[in-house]
Amino acid sequence: MRAGRLVIYVLLAVTTFFSLGPFLWMVSGSFKTQDEINQPGGGPLRPKHPTTDNYEILFERVSFGGYLVNTVYVASVTALLTTLVSAMGGYALAKYAFRGKSLVTGVVLGTMLLPPVVLLAPLFRLVHALNLIDSFWGLILPGAASGFGVLIMRQYLRSVPNDLIDAGRLDGAGEWRIFWSVILPLIRPISSALLIFTFLGSWNAYLWPMIVLRDERNYLLTVAVTNVVASIHQQEYGVILAGTLISIAPIILLFMALQREFISGLTLGAVKQ
Numbered sequence: 001m002r003a004g005r006l007v008i009y010v011l012l013a014v015t016t017f018f019s020l021g022p023f024l025w026m027v028s029g030s031f032k033t034q035d036e037i038n039q040p041g042g043g044p045l046r047p048k049h050p051t052t053d054n055y056e057i058l059f060e061r062v063s064f065g066g067y068l069v070n071t072v073y074v075a076s077v078t079a080l081l082t083t084l085v086s087a088m089g090g091y092a093l094a095k096y097a098f099r100g101k102s103l104v105t106g107v108v109l110g111t112m113l114l115p116p117v118v119l120l121a122p123l124f125r126l127v128h129a130l131n132l133i134d135s136f137w138g139l140i141l142p143g144a145a146s147g148f149g150v151l152i153m154r155q156y157l158r159s160v161p162n163d164l165i166d167a168g169r170l171d172g173a174g175e176w177r178i179f180w181s182v183i184l185p186l187i188r189p190i191s192s193a194l195l196i197f198t199f200l201g202s203w204n205a206y207l208w209p210m211i212v213l214r215d216e217r218n219y220l221l222t223v224a225v226t227n228v229v230a231s232i233h234q235q236e237y238g239v240i241l242a243g244t245l246i247s248i249a250p251i252i253l254l255f256m257a258l259q260r261e262f263i264s265g266l267t268l269g270a271v272k273q
Contacts (some may be wrong), residue, residue: 030054030242037237054238055246064243066217067224071203071251073206074136074220079199083191089145090153091183095165105154117207124211129166134214143202149194156190157183198255203251221247 024045029037031050058064093105095137123142132138160183168178184191206222214218225243 026241026245029238030245032238034238054105054236054242057236058242058246059241060222062243063248064224067219067221070136070218070248071220071222071247073183074139074209075202077136078140078143078202079195081140082146082198083195084148085144085155086146086149086194087187087191088179089150090155090157091179093154094157095160095162108147108150112151119152120208120211123208127212130273133212134218135212136218137203138212139205139209139220142208143198146198149198152190152194153187156187161188200251200255211265 028045028047030053031054032047033049033051033053036048089108093108094099096141127133127138127142130138132141164182164186165178168182173181205220206226209220210223210227213223216227221243225247227241
């Protein structure tokens with residue numbers, strides 16, 4: 001028994017090392033001088049002469065603050081809109097009876113089976129036809145309809161008693177009033193989990209923003225770090241590491257602050273029948 005636990009602890013330690021090692025080196029490198037980074041192996045993990053010059057250069061030469069604002073805006077609006085649309089779609093599939101309901105559910109499920117890269121060409125043509133190229137809405141609207149979000153909302157809402165909905169109708173509430181006042185408060189756990197999940201996905205998106213955005217002022221952090229920071233500071237690895245750290249630090253802090261609600265929401269959604 002003790003030998004088994006020892007093996008598990010060793011495996012966990014090795015996994016933690018390989019998972020956190022690159023991240024710790026990135027944090028350390030962002031506070032190192034260029035000479036220190038150029039040492040074999042990037043120098044010691046702990047900087048000998050910690051400096052914030054890399055961050056100062058980053059914000060002085062590149063409008064990194066603007067990229068941060070763009071990313072927060074796009075990720076927030078995408079998360080809110082996707083959660084709302086998914087809640088409405090899941091509610092309709094869970095609580096309304098209409099012709100073709102099974103077909104619609106199957107189509108929604110089918111969208112999850114398609115690799116995202118397959119949809120790039122048709123999505124680009126659609127966004128181009130709507131004159132949304134090089135605009136934030138060209139990033140937000142394609143992600144508003146999430147098959148994954150609709151299905152987990154549907155699964156969760158199937159456990160909501162129909163008596164609550166019928167009681168609202170007997171009290172004279174319309175369908176929209178029931179949705180906003182009865183349904184949304186009941187699905188708060190799974191809505192919070194989907195909101196966080198979608199926010200993280202939008203924040204980390206790279207390929208679609210790189211295709212849609214043309215004006216450098218509209219870049220998101222993921223695109224800015226690779227296309228702007230890395231091109232201007234090709235050999236200044238400390239600046240690149242600082243930009244990378246700033247781009248991922250907010251989502252790490254967000255997940256750490258809300259991880260309990262995120263995990264509980266997904267768990268509740270998984271066990272609902």
